[in-house]
Amino acid sequence: MARTSDRQSRGVPTASRLVWEPKEGRLARRPDELAVEEPLEIRLSDAAETRNVLTVTMRTPGHDFELALGWLLSEGVILSPEDAGAVRYCTDPSLDGEQRFNVVTVDLTPDAAARLDAAGGSPSRLAVTSSSCGVCGTASIEALSARGFRGISSSIQFALEDVLKWPELLRTHGQAGFAATGGLHAAGLVSATGELLVAREDIGRHNAVDKVVGWAVLESLEGRMSLPLDTTGLVVSGRTSFEIVQKALGVGIPVVAAVSAASSLAARLADEHGLTLLGFVRGASCTVYSHPARLKSS
Numbered sequence: 001m002a003r004t005s006d007r008q009s010r011g012v013p014t015a016s017r018l019v020w021e022p023k024e025g026r027l028a029r030r031p032d033e034l035a036v037e038e039p040l041e042i043r044l045s046d047a048a049e050t051r052n053v054l055t056v057t058m059r060t061p062g063h064d065f066e067l068a069l070g071w072l073l074s075e076g077v078i079l080s081p082e083d084a085g086a087v088r089y090c091t092d093p094s095l096d097g098e099q100r101f102n103v104v105t106v107d108l109t110p111d112a113a114a115r116l117d118a119a120g121g122s123p124s125r126l127a128v129t130s131s132s133c134g135v136c137g138t139a140s141i142e143a144l145s146a147r148g149f150r151g152i153s154s155s156i157q158f159a160l161e162d163v164l165k166w167p168e169l170l171r172t173h174g175q176a177g178f179a180a181t182g183g184l185h186a187a188g189l190v191s192a193t194g195e196l197l198v199a200r201e202d203i204g205r206h207n208a209v210d211k212v213v214g215w216a217v218l219e220s221l222e223g224r225m226s227l228p229l230d231t232t233g234l235v236v237s238g239r240t241s242f243e244i245v246q247k248a249l250g251v252g253i254p255v256v257a258a259v260s261a262a263s264s265l266a267a268r269l270a271d272e273h274g275l276t277l278l279g280f281v282r283g284a285s286c287t288v289y290s291h292p293a294r295l296k297s298s
Contacts, residue, residue, distance in 0.1 A: 006063065006064060006065040006066070012035065012036075012060060012062065012176065012177030012180065012181070012184060012201055013035075013036040013060065013061055013062065014033040014034060014035060014036060014177075014180055014181055015033070015034045015035075015036050016031055016032070016033060016034075017031070017032055017033075017034055018030070018031055018032070019031075019032045033180055033181050034181055034183065035060055035177060035181040035183040035184050035203050036060055036061060037058055037059070037060065037203050038058070038059065038060075038061050038102055039056050039057070039058055039059075039102055040056070040057050040058075040059045040061075040064055040067060040068070040102055040103075040104065041053055041055075041056045041090075041102060041103045041104070042054050042055050042056075042057070042067075042068045042071060042072070042104055042106070043090075043103065043104065043105040043106070044072075044077065044105075044106055044108060045105050045106070045107045045108065046107070046108050046110075046113035054072075054077065055071065057071070057204065057207060058203065058204060059202055059203060059204055059207045060177070060184065060201065060202045060203045060204075060207070061101065061102075063200060063211045063214070063215070064089075064101070064104050065087045065104060065214065065218070066200070066210070066211045066212075066213075066214030066215045066217075066218065067104075067202075067207055067210050067211050067214055068087060068104040068106055068214065069081075069084060069087065069106065069213075069214040069217045069218065070209070070210035070211055070212065070213030070214030070215075070216075070217065070247075071210045071214075072084070072106060073213055073214075073217055073250060073251065074209075074210060074213055074246065074247035074250040074251070075250075076250070078106075078108070078112060079112075079115075080227070081217045081218075081220045081221050081227065082109065082112075082221075083108060083109055083111075083112035084106050084107070084108070084109070084112075084217070084221075085106075085107040085108060085109040085112075086106075086107040087104060087105070087106045087107070088104070088105055089101055089103065089104060089105075090102075090103030090104070090105060137242075137264075137265045137268065140242065140265070141265075141268070141269055141272060144246060144249070144269075144273075151249075151272070151273040151274040151275075152230070152249065152252065152253075152254045152273060152274035152275050153274065154230040154231070154252070154254045156192060156230065156231055156254060156294070157293075157294055157295070157296045158192060158233060158255055158276075158294060158295060158296070159194075159295075159296055159297075159298060160295040160296065160297055160298070161297075161298050162193075162194040163233065163255065163257055163278065163281065163286075163295065164281060164283070164284060164285075164286060165194065166188070166190055166194075166233065166235035166257050166281065167235060167237070167257070167259050167281050167282065169188070169190070169194075169196050169235070170186055170187075170188045170196065170199055170235050170237060171237075173188075173196050173199060174186050174188050174196065174199025174200070174201065175199075175201060175237065176201075177201040178201065178237070183203065184201040184202060184203055184208075185201065185202060185203070185204065185205035185207075185208045185236070185237050185238050186199060186200065186201045186208055186236070186237040187199070187200055187205070187208035187209045187211070187212045187234065187235065187236045187237070188200075188212065188234070188235045188236075189212050189215075189216065189229070189232050189233075189234060189253075190232060190233045190234070190235055191231070191232055192231050192232070192233075197232065198212055198215045198216075199212075200212050200215070205236060205237075205238050205239075205241075205244065206241075206243050206244065206247070208236070208237075209234070209236065209244055209247045209248075210247065212234070213247060213250070213251055216229055216251060227251055227252065228251055228252025228253075229251045229252050229253050230252040230253070230254055232253055232254075233253065233254070233255035233256070233257060234248050234253045234255070234256045234257070235256075235257045235258070235281075236256070236257075236258045236259070237258075237259055238258065238259060238260050239258060239260035239261050239262065239263070239279070240256060240258040240260075240261070240262040240263065240266045240277065240279060241262075241263050241265075241266050242263060242265040242266050242269055244256065244258075244266065245262075245266045245269045245270050245273075245275060245277065246269065248275060249269070249273055249275060253275070254274075254275060254276060254294060255275070255276045255277075255278070255294060255295075256270070256275060256276070256277050256278070257278040257279075257281045257286070258278065258279050258280075258281065259280070259281060259282065260279060260280065261279045261280060261287075262277055262279045262287075262289050266289075267289040267290060270289060270290040270291070271289070271290040271291070274291060275290065275291065276288070276290060276291040276292065276294040276295065277289040277290045277291075278295075
């Protein structure tokens with residue numbers, strides 16, 4: 001894959017601001033650090049240089065190529081890492097300075113562009129998001145099945161005592177930005193032996209997961225790991241929604257653990273597709289919503 005240099009962050013970017021807080025019965029000013037939030041526009045391009053804006057997401061700058069690739073894979077726009085030919089920041093001369101770092105274009109390989117075109121979803125016509133009357137949880141799950149989701153078949157087991165340590169592992173090694181600002185979510189990919197492979201932070205919980213997935217895509221293209229990620233687990237710092245379970249399923253992750261609760265649709269999706277889902281993973285306690293057989297006791 002050809003790619004221009006990603007603007008990786010040396011630490012999560014923050015912005016200084018004077019704020020007020022109660023002190024001795026009055027409001028006193030003090031400096032504070034806020035998590036930076038900026039838009040990222042993701043574009044798709046084919047060999048004919050036809051470009052289409054797929055989405056604009058508000059995110060914390062940094063690891064933008066990972067975010068774009070992870071989003072494309074988890075949303076089913078690309079089916080494998082090999083579908084992406086090149087990824088780059090926008091070189092549109094009409095954009096000034098930092099604005100160029102808020103647009104990422106991903107080129108499709110000729111085979112991927114041809115497949116999309118044959119399916120009636122070429123980059124120039126592709127519609128990723130839509131809304132209509134009558135949409136419900138059942139329809140959302142059925143839509144995933146139509147995209148080829150066949151569920152998690154991995155029989156791998158994880159030691160429950162190790163999984164219970166995942167949130168602390170994420171806090172210790174992957175949440176420096178949260179410690180500085182209190183305003184970021186985190187996601188991490190953990191090996192079956194309990195090693196934190198990668199951690200990413202972002203103002204959006206879904207973006208943090210997409211950055212982790214995108215990291216795996218780039219690692220796969222470099223030959224350092226392979227997809228599906230069926231021997232790993234995903235840990236997230238907040239609650240688990242339908243979208244996060246969907247993203248895990250998209251790359252074959254068999255276990256998702258969260259510090260907070262799971263939504264009803266997240267639990268249903270995990271149950272129907274063979275994913276082990278845990279919530280309220282805190283200290284020695286947790287709630288297991290689906291497929292507990294993948295968790296082994298010591």
